[in-house]
Amino acid sequence: MSAAPHVPVLLKEVIDALAIAPGERHVDGTFGAGGYSRAMIEKGAKVFAFDRDPDAVAAALELPGLTVIERRFSEMEEALADAGALPVDGVTLDIGVSSMQFDQAERGFSVQADGPLDMRMEQAGVSAADFLNEADEAEIADVIFRLGEERRSRRIARAIVAARPLSRTLELASVVRKAVGYIAGKDKDPAVQVFQAVRIHLNRELDELQGGLEAAERVLAPGGRLAVVTFHSLEDRIVKQFLRDRSGAAPAGSRHMPAAKMRRPSFESVSKAVRPSAAEVAANPRARSATLRVAKRTAAEAWSKGEAA
Numbered sequence: 001m002s003a004a005p006h007v008p009v010l011l012k013e014v015i016d017a018l019a020i021a022p023g024e025r026h027v028d029g030t031f032g033a034g035g036y037s038r039a040m041i042e043k044g045a046k047v048f049a050f051d052r053d054p055d056a057v058a059a060a061l062e063l064p065g066l067t068v069i070e071r072r073f074s075e076m077e078e079a080l081a082d083a084g085a086l087p088v089d090g091v092t093l094d095i096g097v098s099s100m101q102f103d104q105a106e107r108g109f110s111v112q113a114d115g116p117l118d119m120r121m122e123q124a125g126v127s128a129a130d131f132l133n134e135a136d137e138a139e140i141a142d143v144i145f146r147l148g149e150e151r152r153s154r155r156i157a158r159a160i161v162a163a164r165p166l167s168r169t170l171e172l173a174s175v176v177r178k179a180v181g182y183i184a185g186k187d188k189d190p191a192v193q194v195f196q197a198v199r200i201h202l203n204r205e206l207d208e209l210q211g212g213l214e215a216a217e218r219v220l221a222p223g224g225r226l227a228v229v230t231f232h233s234l235e236d237r238i239v240k241q242f243l244r245d246r247s248g249a250a251p252a253g254s255r256h257m258p259a260a261k262m263r264r265p266s267f268e269s270v271s272k273a274v275r276p277s278a279a280e281v282a283a284n285p286r287a288r289s290a291t292l293r294v295a296k297r298t299a300a301e302a303w304s305k306g307e308a309a
Contacts, residue, residue: 007099008035009287013274014092014227017294020045024089027080027219029073029212031056032098034066040090041065048085050076052122053101074211077218087221093212094229097121097199099286105169109199111191114170119199128198129167137161147206147234148197150190152180169195196232209235213242214305217266220297226267227294236273236291243270243295246303263307264300271295 008014014036020026022044028037031051040047046065050073051057057070069079073093080086101121102110108118108128117129132140141157144150159179166172173191176182180190200206216226230236244250248265274292281288 007284007286008039009094009284009290010229010274010276010280010292011035011039013292014229015039015043017227017271017292018043018090018092018225020090025085025087026090027073027076027088027092027216029076029091029093029216030095030098031060031068032094033100034060036092036094037066038063040092045090048076048080048083048088050079053098054123055104056098056100059100072208072211074208074215076212076215080219086219088219088224089221090225090227091216091220092227092229093209093216095205095209095235096231108169109195110169111173111189111195114168117167117169117172119195119202121203126202128172128202129165131198131202132160132172133165143201144194144197146197147200148193149233150193150197152190155179156190156194200234206234206238209238210242210306213239214303217246217297218302222297222299224297225294226297227292229290229292231289231291236293239293240273243267243293247295263303264298266298266300266302267295268298269294269296 018026020040020043024045026040026045026047028040028047028049031037031049034049037047037049041063049066049068050071051068052070052072054070057068060068067083071079080088097109101107105113105115108115117127117132119128137157140160141153144156145153150156156176156179159175160166163175166175176191176194182190220226228239230239246265246267247270271294276287276290
């Protein structure tokens with residue numbers, strides 16, 4: 001789809017789970033370099049691919065059966081309706097930052113290459129530099145603790161505020177590492193957790209994931225398949241809980257705490273977590289933290305937005 005180097009994670013497992021039949025309509029909610037889309041098209045699917053990054057959309061090659069849409073995947077219902085493409089037979093979401101975004105230093109996502117403190121997937125709005133230079137210490141600490149799962153968040157936030165203004169990625173990484181006494185080769189790099197937290201906060205990634213799952217529920221035809229690849233516990237927790245609720249596997253109300261109402265499950269055949277093989281991790285180290293979860297849409301009505309069991 002583009003000349004950028006990119007290896008789709010768990011590609012065979014995703015395509016096998018989708019069980020694509022020729023002529024089906026599938027959504028690739030996180031287009032990136034188009035690895036999943038290409039594999040879907042090779043199976044005979046017509047693919048509607050979404051990406052909010054204008055660079056990914058601009059780099060996409062034209063292929064028969066492919067429609068690339070520059071929108072968030074949480075907006076897929078509206079976009080597919082406009083295209084006259086509802087319902088669809090499959091939705092695939094590969095959550096997080098693409099290899100191309102990490103590899104382009106000027107995008108500011110990587111702790112290993114110097115670039116501007118940007119981290120905006122849509123290349124618009126508040127940048128990482130804006131947030132870190134303007135937010136108060138308590139807010140920065142809260143973001144690092146919640147979204148980076150970093151217990152030393154207060155110490156790191158204090159160091160960031162003391163070092164302001166910050167403008168470069170390696171500058172931020174150095175401040176974070178110094179604040180916690182990081183020893184290369186011995187400790188887990190705290191800068192990775194901080195970059196993750198700031199990126200997720202700026203791009204509202206967890207809200208987007210929840211919205212994307214609910215949108216997928218609304219656009220999938222009965223028997224349609226949902227495949228979601230996540231890369232850290234915060235993402236996987238949302239997917240796992242969503243599928244637990246929607247499949248009726250969440251704990252029911254008791255006589256002490258009765259359920260408000262019983263909903264018919266909108267998903268079934270929920271898979272156990274699938275993780276990459278040792279061979280895939282050796283060939284593509286970025287796959288090491290990936291988790292795939294798959295489920296099949298039932299004929300039940302979609303639940304309301306934000307509804308839980």
